[in-house]
Amino acid sequence: MSLELKNFQKKAVNKLIKFTKELLDSPLEDGDRIITLKAPTGSGKTLIAAEYIKQLSDIESELEVTFIWLSVGRGELQYQSKQKMDYHFDSNLKVTLLENYSDDFLHPNSVVVVNFEKLFQLNKNTGEWTNRLMRDGDYPNFPELLTKTKQKGIKNILILDESHL
Numbered sequence: 001m002s003l004e005l006k007n008f009q010k011k012a013v014n015k016l017i018k019f020t021k022e023l024l025d026s027p028l029e030d031g032d033r034i035i036t037l038k039a040p041t042g043s044g045k046t047l048i049a050a051e052y053i054k055q056l057s058d059i060e061s062e063l064e065v066t067f068i069w070l071s072v073g074r075g076e077l078q079y080q081s082k083q084k085m086d087y088h089f090d091s092n093l094k095v096t097l098l099e100n101y102s103d104d105f106l107h108p109n110s111v112v113v114v115n116f117e118k119l120f121q122l123n124k125n126t127g128e129w130t131n132r133l134m135r136d137g138d139y140p141n142f143p144e145l146l147t148k149t150k151q152k153g154i155k156n157i158l159i160l161d162e163s164h165l
Helices: 007-025 045-059 077-088 142-151
Strands: 065-071 094-097 110-115 155-160
Touching: 007 045, 045 065, 045 077, 045 155, 065 077, 077 094, 077 110, 142 155
Parallel strands: 065 110, 065 155, 094 110
Antiparallel strands: none
């Protein structure tokens, strides 16, 4: 089930899709492929991003794109984001928390939700990753997931939620 978007939200989604297509088709380096969505608090940025993912995955199904939704902050924003996307998407888009992911690559037309703060915590005494998803030898390992996904020719689109934090 999804919510009806307001006109300004529909326009934002259309612009995001247009810019994404242009960047995916361009010869730019990966670091140069950045799109920013800025909108006031309460304007529905998560809804806009969810609709963008939904429409882009429908349009670009032959392109094989996966989405990595990176939440920031020490709270539980990743659960809130996943819940909103689950509500908005129909069954053709699967939303999974990274800590529950079990395959060895990221599947096209899927969304993997990650909490940045939890992912990149280091043990202050040993300098090792405290999250098993970053440690070598642990499975699945986030860097390995990204590498194997890229090797399969699947493009990753990173969505950084609340990037101002």
